[in-house]
Amino acid sequence: MGRFDGKGVVVTGASSGMGHRIALDFAAEGATVVAVARRAERLAQLVEEARDLPGGIVAYAGDVTVAETTDGMIDKAVELAGHLDVLVNNAGIMDEFKPVAEVTDELWDKVMDVNLVGPMKAMRKAVQVMLGQENGGNIVNVASIGGIRGARAGAAYTASKHAVVGLTENTAFMYAPNHIRCNVVCPGGVNTEVMNGQTEMSQLGVGRVMAGLDTSIPSGKVEDISSAVLYIASDDAKFMTGATVVIDGGVSCN
Ligand SMILES: NC(=O)c1ccc[n+]([C@@H]2O[C@H](COP(=O)([O-])OP(=O)(O)OC[C@H]3O[C@@H](n4cnc5c(N)ncnc54)[C@H](OP(=O)(O)O)[C@@H]3O)[C@@H](O)[C@H]2O)c1
Structure with missing residues (x-):
């Protein structure tokens, strides 16, 4: 028996890093997982990896900034599992560590679209579905x-992730009577592909961020984040909603 037998789960950003691990871990515990990202070939590999797991993974290629994707991925979970039990908003991008004086409108819009607008669109659709379900549902955001x-990134990334924390708390409060839980995890540094393609980093930004870092604390692993996400989405955490869960090996304690 897995904790998510028969559950319908959507995981965004499942083509690499944390999302990849989260999708596999849900499928290992019996869930039917709709795995979302733009790179279809990566998702096909993920589906193959999950072949022998008790649940299953279905690839859903798309861009989370587009409502067609965020609506479609939720519809797909309902079509496959009969209901939507868990949405994990994990897809996200970095911002070249640009402090505000160096932020272009284009960079700001791009980061906000992926890190904040996408999760909002996905939550809007998910809550509409969950309101019609007796057991409500679960949303876990990755900030x-x-x-x-x-002091951990540039202006756009920091603002987008702060907003995700606020969006999480508001959603948890508004829908608490409807058995819809909404929580957010806040990872510290984790070894993934998140820095790939960050080729125009701000010298000021990198210098300021690195100066404050305690390098004696090792990076986290994707499973460190995934195990927390599954716990939060499970009935073991049924009284937890509106929580901001820091998972950073102690980095933010200093
Ligand atoms: N790694 C860290 O140190 C760290 C620390 C704190 C928080 N986080 C957060 O953790 C989350 C996962 O990041 P990660 O470290 O696992 O990075 P990653 O390996 O780069 O994974 C990011 C995922 O997001 C997807 N994605 C990006 N833009 C997308 C879009 N427009 N539409 C759909 N999918 C999109 C990517 O897939 P495609 O490119 O195929 O679309 C990829 O699957 C992010 O929200 C990130 O901000 C990471």
């Missing part, structure tokens, strides 16, 4: 310690 402190 960052950059969502509660200002």
